[in-house]
Amino acid sequence: MHDGRQSPDLAELVEQHYVLVYRYAYRLSGSACDAEDLAQQTFLTAQRKLDQLRDPSRAKGWLCAIVRNAYLKDLRTGNGHRAVSLETVAEPAGREERDTPIDLEELQAAIDELPEEFRAPLVLFYFQEFTYRDIADQMEIPVGTVMSRLARAKQHLRRRLATREPAVTDLPPG
Amino acid sequence: MDCRTALDMLECDTLEAPPSAAGGADPELSAARAHVRDCPRCAAAFRALQERDRQIAQAMQDIPVPAGLRERLFAALALESPGAGDTADAVAAEIVPGEGATIPAAEAPPAPVAARRRRNRSWGTAAAAAVVAAVVVGGWWAAHSGTSRVPLAEWRNEAGTAWDEFALLPEFDGGFDAIPPASWPAAIQFTPPRGVPHPDVPGHAAALYAFRLGSGGAVVEGVVLAVPASAIDSPPENTYFNVRSAAYAAAGGSATVAWTEGDLVYVCSVRGGREPLERLQRALDFPAV
Numbered sequence: 001m002h003d004g005r006q007s008p009d010l011a012e013l014v015e016q017h018y019v020l021v022y023r024y025a026y027r028l029s030g031s032a033c034d035a036e037d038l039a040q041q042t043f044l045t046a047q048r049k050l051d052q053l054r055d056p057s058r059a060k061g062w063l064c065a066i067v068r069n070a071y072l073k074d075l076r077t078g079n080g081h082r083a084v085s086l087e088t089v090a091e092p093a094g095r096e097e098r099d100t101p102i103d104l105e106e107l108q109a110a111i112d113e114l115p116e117e118f119r120a121p122l123v124l125f126y127f128q129e130f131t132y133r134d135i136a137d138q139m140e141i142p143v144g145t146v147m148s149r150l151a152r153a154k155q156h157l158r159r160r161l162a163t164r165e166p167a168v169t170d171l172p173p174g
Numbered sequence: 175m176d177c178r179t180a181l182d183m184l185e186c187d188t189l190e191a192p193p194s195a196a197g198g199a200d201p202e203l204s205a206a207r208a209h210v211r212d213c214p215r216c217a218a219a220f221r222a223l224q225e226r227d228r229q230i231a232q233a234m235q236d237i238p239v240p241a242g243l244r245e246r247l248f249a250a251l252a253l254e255s256p257g258a259g260d261t262a263d264a265v266a267a268e269i270v271p272g273e274g275a276t277i278p279a280a281e282a283p284p285a286p287v288a289a290r291r292r293r294n295r296s297w298g299t300a301a302a303a304a305v306v307a308a309v310v311v312g313g314w315w316a317a318h319s320g321t322s323r324v325p326l327a328e329w330r331n332e333a334g335t336a337w338d339e340f341a342l343l344p345e346f347d348g349g350f351d352a353i354p355p356a357s358w359p360a361a362i363q364f365t366p367p368r369g370v371p372h373p374d375v376p377g378h379a380a381a382l383y384a385f386r387l388g389s390g391g392a393v394v395e396g397v398v399l400a401v402p403a404s405a406i407d408s409p410p411e412n413t414y415f416n417v418r419s420a421a422y423a424a425a426g427g428s429a430t431v432a433w434t435e436g437d438l439v440y441v442c443s444v445r446g447g448r449e450p451l452e453r454l455q456r457a458l459d460f461p462a463v
Binding site for chain 2: 010011014015018019022023026027031032033036037039040043044047101102104107123126127128150151154155157158161
C-alpha cells in the first residue's frame with residue numbers, strides 16, 4: 001500500500017549520485033576496476049530494493065550504505081583483488097608534478113592501510129557530504145564512535161602524509 | 175583546559191563547514207573552542223590543521239570518473255530490469271532507465287565495463303550477457319568474416335576492445351589449451367579466462383585473462399589475450415614480454431605487447447601508455463632488449 005510519498009526515480013538517482021557512489025567505492029576499494037563494479041552492484045541493488053527508500057532526500061546516504069555493504073560482502077567472499085606488491089619495482093623517473101600538495105598515490109595508500117571501519121567514516125568526512133549523524137546512520141554505530149574513529153583515522157592520515165604537513169607540534173602544556 | 179586537549183577535542187571540527195555533531199551544545203566542546211579562540215598558539219595550530227584538512231578533502235575528492243560510466247550503469251540496469259535481455263533486440267532497441275530518460279540504441283553502450291574478477295557478480299544474467307556480448311563483439315568480427323587467420327595488429331586492437339567488454343564475455347569454452355603466460359611469475363593472479371568468439375571458428379577463438387599488479391596508486395591493470403599461433407597471420411617472433419615491441423594506440427592511451435610462447439600468441443594490453451608497460455616489464459623482470 002502506498003503511503004502517499006512519491007517513489008524515487010532510479011534514473012534520477014543514477015544521474016544525481018553516480019559520481020559520489022563511484023568515488024566512494026574507489027576510496028574504499030582502492031581500484032578503479034573494483035569501484036566501477038561496486039557502483040554497478042550498488043545501483044542494481046537499489047533497483048531491486050527501491051521500495052525500501054521511503055524518503056528520497058536520504059537517497060545519497062542510502063546509496064553509500066549499499067556501496068559499503070557491497071564492498072564488505074566482496075571482502076568476506078574473497079572477491080577483492082589480491083594484489084602483488086610492486087614495492088620492489090622502482091618508480092620511473094620524471095613523475096609528473098601535481099597541483100595538489102597531497103600526493104594522490106600516497107593518500108590512497110594511507111587510506112588502504114586503515115581498517116575498513118576507520119576508512120569509511122574518514123572518506124565520508126572528507127567528501128564533506130554528510131553530517132556525523134548521517135555517517136553514524138549509514139554505519140549503524142553511535143555518533144560518538146564515528147567521531148572517535150574519525151579522529152584516529154585522521155591522525156593516521158596526517159602521520160602518513162607528514163612530510164609536507166604544516167608544523168603544529170611543540171604546543172605548551174596548557 | 176590545556177592546548178592538546180582542546181585541539182584533540184576539535185579534531186573533527188577542522189573543516190570550514192564541519193558536519194554538525196548530533197545533540198545540542200557540548201560544554202566541553204564549547205570550552206575547547208573558547209580555548210582555541212583565546213590561545214594564539216592553539217589558534218595558529220588549529221588554522222594549520224584546518225588548512226591541511228582542506229587539502230586532504232580536496233585530494234580525497236580528486237578521483238577521475240571513467241568516461242561512459244553513467245551510460246554503462248544504465249545499460250547494466252536495463253539488462254537486469256524485468257523482461258530485458260531476452261533477445262538482442264531487447265537489449266539493442268531501447269534501454270529505458272526511467273521516465274523521460276531513454277537511451278536510444280545508437281547511443282546505448284553495450285555493457286558494463288572493466289575487467290571484473292567476480293564470478294558471482296550480481297548484475298546481468300548469463301543469457302543477457304551472452305546476447306550483448308555477441309552484439310558488442312560482433313561489430314569487430316563482422317569486418318573479418320571469411321578469414322581464418324587474423325593479422326596480429328587486429329588482435330592488438332581486439333585486446334583492448336575485449337577488455338572493455340570483459341564482464342559480458344562468456345567463460346572460455348576450453349576449445350584449445352589456453353593458459354596464462356608461463357613466462358610470467360606465478361605470483362601474478364589472473365582471472366578465469368573469458369572466451370572471445372570468431373564467426374569462422376566454432377567455439378571461442380581466444381581466451382582473455384585480466385590481471386592486476388600492485389597496490390594503492392602503484393597499480394598496473396591489464397588483460398592478456400591468448401590465441402592459438404596457428405590462427406594468427408605472422409605471429410610475433412619474440413618469445414617473451416618486451417616493451418620494446420609495444421604498439422601504442424593513437425587514441426585511448428592503450429598499449430599492447432605481443433609475443434609467442436609455444437603454441438600460443440599472447441597480446442597484453444594496458445592503459446596509460448609507456449609508463450605502466452615499463453613498470454610491468456620491471457615487475458616481470460625481463461630485460462627490455
